[in-house]
Amino acid sequence: MTKTEVIEVIKRIIEENLDDVSIDDIDPQKSMKDYGANSLDMIEVVSCSMRELNIKVPRAELAEIHNIDSLADKFMEYMGS
Amino acid sequence: MSDNILNFSLADFFFNDSPSVLNPPSDFEEWMGHPAVQRGFSFYEQELLEAPRVSTRIRSNLDGKERRIINLTSYNYLGLSTHPEVIQAAKDALDKYGLGSSGAPLLSGTLDIHVELAQKLAEFKKKEDCLLFSSGLGANVGTIQGLLRKGDYMVVDEKIHKSIIDGGTLSGAKMLFFDHNSMDSLQMMLEKTKGKRTLVAVEGVYSMDGDLPRLPEILDLCDEYGAGSYVDEAHSTLMFGANGRGVAEHFGVEDRVGISFGTLSKSFGGVGGFVCGSKPIIRYLKGYASPWNFSCAPSPAVSGGLLKALEIATRDSSLRDKLWKNVTYLKNGLNRLGLDMGESESQVIPIIIGADGAKLMRFAAAMQTRGLFLQPVDFPAVPAHARRFRISVSSQLTQAEMDETLNIIEDVIVKGKE
Ligand SMILES: Cc1ncc(COP(=O)(O)O)c(C=O)c1O
Numbered sequence: 001m002t003k004t005e006v007i008e009v010i011k012r013i014i015e016e017n018l019d020d021v022s023i024d025d026i027d028p029q030k031s032m033k034d035y036g037a038n039s040l041d042m043i044e045v046v047s048c049s050m051r052e053l054n055i056k057v058p059r060a061e062l063a064e065i066h067n068i069d070s071l072a073d074k075f076m077e078y079m080g081s
Numbered sequence: 082m083s084d085n086i087l088n089f090s091l092a093d094f095f096f097n098d099s100p101s102v103l104n105p106p107s108d109f110e111e112w113m114g115h116p117a118v119q120r121g122f123s124f125y126e127q128e129l130l131e132a133p134r135v136s137t138r139i140r141s142n143l144d145g146k147e148r149r150i151i152n153l154t155s156y157n158y159l160g161l162s163t164h165p166e167v168i169q170a171a172k173d174a175l176d177k178y179g180l181g182s183s184g185a186p187l188l189s190g191t192l193d194i195h196v197e198l199a200q201k202l203a204e205f206k207k208k209e210d211c212l213l214f215s216s217g218l219g220a221n222v223g224t225i226q227g228l229l230r231k232g233d234y235m236v237v238d239e240k241i242h243k244s245i246i247d248g249g250t251l252s253g254a255k256m257l258f259f260d261h262n263s264m265d266s267l268q269m270m271l272e273k274t275k276g277k278r279t280l281v282a283v284e285g286v287y288s289m290d291g292d293l294p295r296l297p298e299i300l301d302l303c304d305e306y307g308a309g310s311y312v313d314e315a316h317s318t319l320m321f322g323a324n325g326r327g328v329a330e331h332f333g334v335e336d337r338v339g340i341s342f343g344t345l346s347k348s349f350g351g352v353g354g355f356v357c358g359s360k361p362i363i364r365y366l367k368g369y370a371s372p373w374n375f376s377c378a379p380s381p382a383v384s385g386g387l388l389k390a391l392e393i394a395t396r397d398s399s400l401r402d403k404l405w406k407n408v409t410y411l412k413n414g415l416n417r418l419g420l421d422m423g424e425s426e427s428q429v430i431p432i433i434i435g436a437d438g439a440k441l442m443r444f445a446a447a448m449q450t451r452g453l454f455l456q457p458v459d460f461p462a463v464p465a466h467a468r469r470f471r472i473s474v475s476s477q478l479t480q481a482e483m484d485e486t487l488n489i490i491e492d493v494i495v496k497g498k499e
Contacts, residue, residue, distance in 0.1 A: 038256055038257055038258050040246070040250075040256065043092075047095070047096040051096065051098065056082065056093065056108070058093055059092040059461060060092075060461075060465040061088060063465050
């Protein structure tokens, strides 16, 4: 899977979980917070994405991630490993 | 997972991929069974063999040995759980009423001793009325769930206790978290909820950090935006304010707080929780706070002990004065050792170690072996870069115990003698 595809998965799950956000509006350089996510919403999005991508990234490693693009980078590290 | 097993925490197993709901996630057992993870968990659920006083005994999970320890982990801030007058009052109530209340408060569980305790707590907190719960967590969950509905908003400090978040989740209200103690961030959230029914919830003393909320400013913002206010004084009641009424008294804003929450399990030395507010809202809550109307009323023996605990803690300030003297002494000592106590302004004192979870556990083991019971607080309870120990100061601490505590901390944490 390419990073672009990973970003598409994350975007779709953001759309499913947050009110009033559509895929086309989501800029990967932004944080989910910018789209109204609270910390519980973010855990939900990250967990659903990982489940769909069939990976498990420790939450402790996600603390420093501040936008969707770097979340995708982190996911890529774990893909195919 | 095997190569980075220590990077995982309970936070990573919340979502369960097992086909059966009665099985944990497929890799949970593997993780739990790993020796390094077991070592971490061995600090939890250690048995106390005597009352949770400062000086007590535990059966140490490190080696199975019984050990006399200086206990800086229990929340027995004023030592009231073992105060002779409290024990006598609990015994008297036990003799009179028996062990249990045998019913939910609404139908048959309300005893005169519960009514008296609730009245005294309302008077103490200078509110019209009080609702008594069998647990502190239940009081938060029930009150928040009773106050808020789908379509409402709850704006909370990001460090707020889990019981308030759980209440919010149960209520169906939308939750917004503001940056810890940041008034800009709070205002930004209140801009978003403008015109909607909104509750702002903060703690009196933040339980992992020991710092205080900026209550006067928070209440100003609540007034400006027409939001209700809720202050969880679990760790501040009987400690803060000239009369021990909490941080609201400390800041001189008691009449501006909408709902004041307290627990009976920490400084009070018993178990249970309560919320104080106006008569109409307490009456309303009785209809909708499930932990109150669908759960048995508190044990009368505990309520009897608590009435006495309240009397002792408020008839003079001697226990509180002793506590603050001890806080100052310990903080001065820890300061001399150059330890990072974060922003603590209270009897809750973190010693922040950093990101290294393995080091935290090594220190914890070494201190326990030396006779100091200071529990590690690990991610996800605190941020992964700020793992810590957390001292709960007690009025019971003697000078000798504090000196010994500082000695052990110096040897283990400062000099690295493990
Ligand atoms: C801030 C805060 N609120 C509520 C609670 C719940 O109180 P209890 O342990 O009495 O149920 C606690 C303690 O666990 C707490 O620290």
